[in-house]
Amino acid sequence: MDGVVRESAGVTLNWKRPADKAGVREVQSLRQMRHCQSCGALLSAPSAVSPGACPDCGSSDFKIMRFLAPAGFAVDARYEVHDDPSDTGTSMLVDPWVSARTLAWRALPDPNVGRLRTGSDGLVFWFNPGPHGHGFEVCLHCGRAEAEHQADGTGSLAGHRPLRGGPRAADERTCTGAPEINPYAVARHLRLGHEIRTDVCEIQLYDCASREVALTVALAIREAAARRLGVDADEMGFAAPPAIHPAGQRNWTAAVFDRASGGAGFSATIARDPIGILNEARDLLDCSKLGRCGDPDAVFACPRCVLSVDSQHAVEGTDRRAAHSLLTAIGRSLDLPKRFRLFGPATEYESAPLPQALSDRLGDDASNTLVVFMSGPPAEWELETWQMAPVLERWGARGRGVQIAVDASALTATDAVTRRNVVLWAQRARVDIVARNEVDNDAWLAGVVSTRGLTAWASSSASAKAVGIGWGSVSDAPVVRGATALAAPRERLDVSALLSAGGSEAIFEIADELDGPAAGFGARLRALLRARSTELAQVFSAPCLEIRYSDKYLFNPLSIRLLTEVVAAFSDYDTNVKVQTLAAKTGGGARTGPWLHRDWADLVTRTAVMEQSLVEVVPKVQVSQVQSAPHRRRLEFRTPRGSGTIFFDQGMGSWRVTDEHHDHASSISEQVTSLKRPFSVLNGLDGTFLAVRLD
Numbered sequence: 001m002d003g004v005v006r007e008s009a010g011v012t013l014n015w016k017r018p019a020d021k022a023g024v025r026e027v028q029s030l031r032q033m034r035h036c037q038s039c040g041a042l043l044s045a046p047s048a049v050s051p052g053a054c055p056d057c058g059s060s061d062f063k064i065m066r067f068l069a070p071a072g073f074a075v076d077a078r079y080e081v082h083d084d085p086s087d088t089g090t091s092m093l094v095d096p097w098v099s100a101r102t103l104a105w106r107a108l109p110d111p112n113v114g115r116l117r118t119g120s121d122g123l124v125f126w127f128n129p130g131p132h133g134h135g136f137e138v139c140l141h142c143g144r145a146e147a148e149h150q151a152d153g154t155g156s157l158a159g160h161r162p163l164r165g166g167p168r169a170a171d172e173r174t175c176t177g178a179p180e181i182n183p184y185a186v187a188r189h190l191r192l193g194h195e196i197r198t199d200v201c202e203i204q205l206y207d208c209a210s211r212e213v214a215l216t217v218a219l220a221i222r223e224a225a226a227r228r229l230g231v232d233a234d235e236m237g238f239a240a241p242p243a244i245h246p247a248g249q250r251n252w253t254a255a256v257f258d259r260a261s262g263g264a265g266f267s268a269t270i271a272r273d274p275i276g277i278l279n280e281a282r283d284l285l286d287c288s289k290l291g292r293c294g295d296p297d298a299v300f301a302c303p304r305c306v307l308s309v310d311s312q313h314a315v316e317g318t319d320r321r322a323a324h325s326l327l328t329a330i331g332r333s334l335d336l337p338k339r340f341r342l343f344g345p346a347t348e349y350e351s352a353p354l355p356q357a358l359s360d361r362l363g364d365d366a367s368n369t370l371v372v373f374m375s376g377p378p379a380e381w382e383l384e385t386w387q388m389a390p391v392l393e394r395w396g397a398r399g400r401g402v403q404i405a406v407d408a409s410a411l412t413a414t415d416a417v418t419r420r421n422v423v424l425w426a427q428r429a430r431v432d433i434v435a436r437n438e439v440d441n442d443a444w445l446a447g448v449v450s451t452r453g454l455t456a457w458a459s460s461s462a463s464a465k466a467v468g469i470g471w472g473s474v475s476d477a478p479v480v481r482g483a484t485a486l487a488a489p490r491e492r493l494d495v496s497a498l499l500s501a502g503g504s505e506a507i508f509e510i511a512d513e514l515d516g517p518a519a520g521f522g523a524r525l526r527a528l529l530r531a532r533s534t535e536l537a538q539v540f541s542a543p544c545l546e547i548r549y550s551d552k553y554l555f556n557p558l559s560i561r562l563l564t565e566v567v568a569a570f571s572d573y574d575t576n577v578k579v580q581t582l583a584a585k586t587g588g589g590a591r592t593g594p595w596l597h598r599d600w601a602d603l604v605t606r607t608a609v610m611e612q613s614l615v616e617v618v619p620k621v622q623v624s625q626v627q628s629a630p631h632r633r634r635l636e637f638r639t640p641r642g643s644g645t646i647f648f649d650q651g652m653g654s655w656r657v658t659d660e661h662h663d664h665a666s667s668i669s670e671q672v673t674s675l676k677r678p679f680s681v682l683n684g685l686d687g688t689f690l691a692v693r694l695d
C-alpha cells in the first residue's frame, strides 16, 4: 500500500460536521491514547476529556497521542483497503502500544527475578504517525487529510476544495471546513489510530536494562510459543512497554499479543509455562548453535534465530547479545527458592494461572473434587472480579463436587448483605459452603482431591489469599503446590441461618418501590425503611446528626444524583455528612460515553461535581478521596434516636435511566445544573437488597 496516496486523500466521515468548539467535542472518533511511562497502563479516552493521573499507579508521566479512529480510509479506488488492523496505511512501521490491562501480576518462582501477567482483554494500539512523523491535518467537514511536515508548521488546508464534492462555502468552491471560514473544523497533528482488545501476555524481568533487550526477549518468546503451537510467529505481535520496577529503576516488559481481535489463545500459551518458554527463548537467541548464523557476538536479532518477516523493521531496536546473556543469567535462578517450598523438598512452582491450573485438574478425572479456601473478612470478598468464580460456576453447573471452605464464625458475624451475596452466589453456582478444618493450613488457597490423595496450592503472601482480582496472583511470592495428607470431611454450613436476619438486623428486598422521578428517590427510600420496621420508623423520625457514606463505585453522574437525593432525605441543615470514595478507578478503564450512567474519564471532575451537588443540599459536607475503600457500600447514620449502618448490595448502581444525555466535559457548574433536571429511574429486573443493622 502506498502511503503517498493516502497522504493526499482523506478519511471517511462518520460524524456530524462540527460548527463550533462544542461540536468538535462530539466527534467520537477524535480520541486520545495515554501511555503511562511509569507502569505501562494504556488509557483510551475521547479527545475532549481532560484526564487525571494514572488510575493504576498515580503517575502523571504520560506519552499522549491524539488520534482519529477512521471508519475507513478514503483512498484512490485503485487501491484495495484490506482489514488487517495493523495496517494503518503507514509508510513508516511503528511498534504498537500494548498493555495486558490487568493488575494481576504473578511472580516467577523467585519473585526477585520477575513476574508475568496475562489479560484476555488486553489493549493493542496501532497508529500511523504520518510520513514525516508529525501526524495529519484533517478537515472534520469533508475528511480531507494532509500530512503534517513540522511539529509547529502552519496548516495547508486554507481554501481547500472539499473532498468528494463535500460541503461548499458561499463561493461554491471552498470547503466550509477551511480555517478562514470555520476555525474549529480542522484538527491538527492527528495520528490515525486503531485499537483492538485481545490476548496479551507480558513477562517482566527486573534485570532487563533496556527496551532493546525487552523487545528481543519478546521476539524470542513469541518464536518459542509459535513453535510449540505450530503456527506462524506473525500470528502474534510483540512490544516492549515500560513497567514499574520494585527498586524504581527503568524497566520494560516483553509483551506478546494475538493479532486477531478478540484473541486466539496463542499468547496465553506463554503464561501457562513461562519457565519452559523462557528456556526455549534463551536457546533461540544462542547464535552459536548448530544451524544458526554462527556469530556468538551478533548484536542484532538475526533472521536465522528469531525474526520473521513482520519483525525485520525492528532489527535495529534489538540487542540479541544482551538478551541472551540476561536469559542465561536468570536461567540459573528459575528454580523455586527454598523459602517457598511450603510442602517440603517436593514442592513445585505452579506455572499456570491458578484458576486455570485448578480447572485443568478437575478436567483430568471425573471423580476429582475441589475445595477453595476463602480467607480475609467476608465483606471484602470481591466475587465479581474473582477469576476463580467462573471456574467454580462452570464445574458446579456440571454437578461436580466443588466447595468453598470459610471461617464459619467470620461469615456468621459479617453483615447481612454480604452473607446473602455469598449464599445466593454459592446456590446459583451449585457450590457447597463448608467450614474450614482445624488442620487446614492458613497458607492454602485451594485443594484438589483425587484417587491419589490431596494436592494443595499455597502462597506465603497474605495478599494472594484476598478474594478478588489478585487471588493467587501476586508479585511478592509464587504460587506453589504439593501433595499433603487428606483432611477429615468439612462440615456444611447452615445456609438458611446465613440468609436470615435477626436481632438488630433487617434485610429489605427492593423491587420497583423506589422507581420514579429522581427527585424524591431518597425520600422514597426513607419512607420504605420506616414503613417496614417500627424500630427504623422510630430512629428515622428525626433527621440524622451524622452520615458517613462509603462507596468505591461512584464513577458516573447518575450515582452522584441519587446519592445527593439520599443524603437530602436523611439530613437537615445541621447534619454532618462525610462521603468517602476512590481517588482513582483501579483495574480497568472508565466506561465513557455521553450518557448519565457512563463514567467520567477524569475523576477530578467527578469529585468537583459531587462536592458541589452535595453542598447545595447539606452545607456541612466533606468528600474524601482515598486509595482504597471497603468493598461493601455502606451508609453509617446517627440520629437523636439511634445509630446504625445501611449495607447496600449494589448501592446506587442498581437503578437505571434510559436515553439520558450528559456532557462529562462541560464546566462543573453546567454539570451540576444539568444533574438537577427531572428524569426517571428504574430498578434492574433482578431488583436489589439492603440490610440495616442498628447499633
Ligand SMILES: [Zn+2]
Pocket: 036, 037, 038, 039, 040, 041, 054, 055, 056, 057, 058, 059
Ligand atoms: Zn501508571
Ligand SMILES: [Zn+2]
Pocket: 139, 140, 141, 142, 143, 144, 160, 161, 162, 163, 175, 176, 177, 178
Ligand atoms: Zn474540508
Ligand SMILES: [Zn+2]
Pocket: 286, 287, 292, 293, 294, 295, 298, 301, 302, 304, 305
Ligand atoms: Zn544468529
